[in-house]
Amino acid sequence: MSKYTESAKELLKLVGGADNISAVTHCATRMRFVLKDPKRADIEKIEALPLVKGTFTQAGQFQVIIGNEVAAFYNEFTKVSGVSEVSKDDAKVAAKQNMNFLQRMIAHLADIFTPLIPALVVGGLILGFRNVIGDIKMLEDGTKTLTEVSQFWAGTHAFLWLIGEAIFHFLPVGITWAIARKMGTTPILGIILGITLVSPQLLNAYAVAEAKEIPFWDFGFAKIDMIGYQAQVIPAILAGFLLTFLERNLRKITPNSISMIVVPFFALIPTVLIAHTILGPIGWQIGSFISDVVYSGLTSAFGWLFAAVFGFFYAPLVITGLHHMTNAIDLQLMSELHGTNLWPMIALSNIAQGSAVLAMIYINRKNEEEKQVSIPATISCYLGVTEPAMFGINLKYGFPFLAAMIGSATAAIVSVGSNVMANSIGVGGLPGILSIQPQHMMMFSVAMLIAIVVPFLLTIVFAKTKMNKFSFKKAQS
Template identity: 85%
Template sequence: MSNYTQPAKELLEHVGGSENISVVTHCATRMRFVLNDPKKADVEKIEALKLVKGTFTQAGQFQVIIGNEVSSFYNEFIKMAGVNDTSKDQAKEAAKQNMNLLQRMIAHLADIFTPLIPAIVVGGLILGFRNIIGDIKMFEDGTKTLVEISQFWAGTHAFLWLIGEAIFHFLPVGITWAVARKMGATPILGIVLGITLVSPQLLNAYGVAGATEVPFWDFGFAKIDMIGYQAQVIPAILAGLLLSYLELKLRKIVPNAISMIVVPFFALVPTVLIAHTVLGPIGWQIGSFISDVVYSGLTSAFGWLFAAIFGFAYAPLVITGLHHMTNAIDLQLMSELGGTNLWPMIALSNIAQGSAVLAMIYINRKNEEEKQVSIPAAISCYLGVTEPAMFGINLKYGFPFLAAMIGSLVAGVISVGSNVMANSIGVGGLPGILSIQPQHMLTFAIAMIAAVVIPFILTVVFAKTGVAKVSFKRK
């Protein structure tokens, strides 16, 4: 008998049995259930299982934190439950039956941007490194940069822009691919559509403001400006959605014998035309408006208030899944301003959650069983993965979660009050400082210290005094 046989049997019983499981899959640390009746899951009994580190519900899925052994446990569980192995995409689709309209919209947005995040993180690190060697005057009495005194680093600086440009300037290609993939359209058509938005034939989006003359296509009866949409997010999303809509509709009405020829042509050509005449200009205006509102809010006289609210509320947003909206806003800020002052607060919130767990490790330092959960959770949190810390420790006790929210509030105010900007989305924890623009690194480091110290102290104080011992756990 496997070491997981009994825990698997008990978990199956407490989730309501096989008949209550619509879909089950797993990720790196969690079992993900789509339950026919979520109310049948006995959360208290599930969390009492020795193997379980915590539970939460997100995006229509009931998730059980197991840890690094989740893969082996999952294999034993599905054999006992008599359910088939399921892909994550199937699980996400099944989970939508438990979502409201807003949750579905957020889930779609997350599915679009999640595949792009690894590239964006790499791009942010590259831009940060280029700024350090190319912009900071550290040599010859503070008069020259590393690039100016070394041909090797000058070559490195130029070479790395090849990757940075590919990631950020040509971001619409990734977005239209991701939209097409998400909607069930043909991904290569999404890629082609994206390329038509950033083609070298077009006037670069960054050069539009200073251009004396805008090139155009002349059709005799009409002229269309040849403007590119480099780094633009919303035009790419709108174009990708239109392409997917046309392709999926055409598939239903075009006979199979000619669909290979007709569908791609009549989906792609009209989409490219409409993208450059309608969707592109409208999307650009919408994106500019959003970025202007967010940036103005963060840099206004009341920016500290915005920062305080966002810093305090970001962790609860993670619980609901609404935090996925920030990816689109960050990318829009980057395209308009060359950086984002929103993302640094996200990194600080993650650090604060890890610091609250660190305090719980200190408080429960004699509890060997809990340290098996808390130590890995703190490490992963400091590296940008907050779920094990939040759901395994902080929400379980309540007061560490509140302490982290307060620490995040203070750190966010420091960051925004000092106009800290990041090059892009990065690793959302301690390594996040590598994505911060060089001139703001010192101030961000101070904000990081606040995000470490304040939650730690508050968690210890709350534990010793009994203050704020409330439960944030979602039933």
């Protein structure tokens, strides 16, 4: 008998039994259930289990936070429950039965951008390093950069752009591939579509504004501008969904004997044509409008208010899953402004949540059982994974979550007020500073300090007042 057997049996009973489970899988720290009737799950008793660090529902899935032991626990749970093992993708498909239209749209966005995040993180670090060695005048009394005095660093600077360009300029290839993969169509067609949006024979998107003459394809009766969509997000999303729409519907009406020839041909060619004549220009305008609105809001006289609202409400957005929408906005800002002032606030929110838990460790320093949950949660939060901290500690008590939200808003005001910009989406939490543009690292460090100190002190203050009687979970129930 495994040490998890009894806990697995108890959890099975509390989620409503095997007949209430449509699908179950796990991620790095959580069991993820798709329940036929979510109301049958006894959340209060589940959270009282010694192994459970918290619960929440997101994207149609009831998620139980176990921690680093989740893989071993999951294996035992599937044995005692008799529920068949499924992949994360299968679980997401099953979860749609519990999702409304908005939740399904957000889930689609998350599935598109999540596979791209590792590349974007690497790209952000590379751009940051290139800025340090190529832009900061740190040598010869502050008159020269490393690349100006060293051929090695000059060569490194040039070489690293090979990777940076592949990640950011050719981002549409990743997006169209991710959409094809997500929608169950042919990934290679998505890749080819993406390449047609960034092909070297097209005028680079960054050169359009300064171009004296834009090349074009001449069909005699019509001309189409040969403009690329390097780093553009929305044109790639629109084109990717059109490709999958055409391919899926063509497969329904095309005989299997000729589908391998007919479907790719009549799905890809019309999509590329429409992408360059309609979807590309429209998507470019939409993307520019969104980035202009966000950037104008953050740099206007009321930028502090925008920052305060975003910083305060970002953590609650994580609970709903709406935070996935910020990935598209960040990428659009990067394509328009060569950086994003939105993402630094996300990193600060992660730090603030971890700091609130750090205060709870201090408050409950004599409680060994509490520390077993709080210490790992703090570490993971400071490294950018907030769920164990938020759902295992902060939402459980309520007042630490509020303290973290206030600290996040305060740090966000400082970040935006100092015009802090990140090169890219990066590693969340404390390592987030590695993605900040070098000239802004000092002020971001100040904002990080605020995100550590303010939630810590507020949590202790709230714990000594009537605020400690308030629980977000009780308020929501």
